Amino acid sequence: MSVATTDEASVRARTAPAGLGSTFTTWLLKEEIGGRVDGELAIVLSSVALACKQIASRVQRAPVAGDTGLAGDVNVQGEDQKKLDVVANEIFCDVLRTSGRTGVIASEEEDVPVAVEETYAGNYVVVFDPLDGSSNLDAAVSTGSIFGVYDSDEQCVPDFDAEDDAAVEEKCIANVCQARPLHLHSHRGNNLQAAGYCMYSSSTMLVLTVGDGVYMFTLDASIGEFVMSHERVRIPERGRIYSFNEGNAKARSISHCEGLKRYADDLRAGGIDQNGKPYSARYIGSLVGDFHRTLLYGGIYGYPGDAKNPNGKLRLLYECAPMSFIAEQAGGMGSTGTGRVMDVEPSEVHQRVPFYVGSAKEVQYLESFLA
């Protein structure tokens, strides 16, 4: 074999993605060497993985560590904060701040985005839901953390010496939302550099995409490392499972959307197959848990709007857009019912959108009822 081919082979081996069984750290390194992830983003993602490990151990020990129950405060959404909502938020903020690679962080638990002080500031905007589905925590039912990473916009980097807190805050909000025309690129989901979630359940699983397929890593507690257990995950094109909070059906169908009522009835009559066999209903009540099952088994998860909340409950920036990026990278879809979630222009940090995600054929079928 000639030297050239040996060199080519070693370059291929060096830049090829890491495979099943490799640790998350090794995968990140290979993604960086392969030019699929830049060094700074790799540091942000390894910081996110570190935060998730810390949260996983707190969630697992919560009942014996006195970490169950309410914190006594209400967040900007008007929701009672769980003790672990606050803890998980602090862990994410600290780890991302000290990573030295994030400029702005926006959290479900923070009223406004936070600027990372100069000494630590970096070039990424990280949005996250530190503990999704926390209403399930005290019953030890699956919860999770959701995150999205965007490029920071130089035009929005605050000048801490010259600008007062209000000006810094305004720049952070602008940097997180980046609505046109002021900015070169807006923070629509399309501009996500990376997105993922970590599910805290019978296994702790880190699932993410950097725009080149979806990878799943399972936490092996014996070595304290996330190990790749699924590579290039593809969501089944079809799936006879639907995941909606049927308790809201009345509020939804009567006044808000006749199409949804017809769709729900249609699924009970067999949906796409029209074979009289009803779809199975599955609903954990934690977006991460319901999405993870949908990603592996197929089907559709939805949180529609209703008369009281026409845009539903779920937040665009740190819940729906990251999950839609993952779904699309796995061959599925993330829809508002009438369009791609990834195309929605954010105008507020905690803005909500109606959300339908899952197997492409199932989401298209739903959209046909809402068109």
Ligand SMILES: O=P(O)(O)OC[C@H]1O[C@](O)(COP(=O)(O)O)[C@@H](O)[C@@H]1O
């Ligand atoms: O109880 P509901 O109204 O069905 O809402 C459940 C949905 O709300 C959420 O709990 C919202 O998320 P948070 O827990 O992060 O506020 C989702 O995880 C879940 O899918």
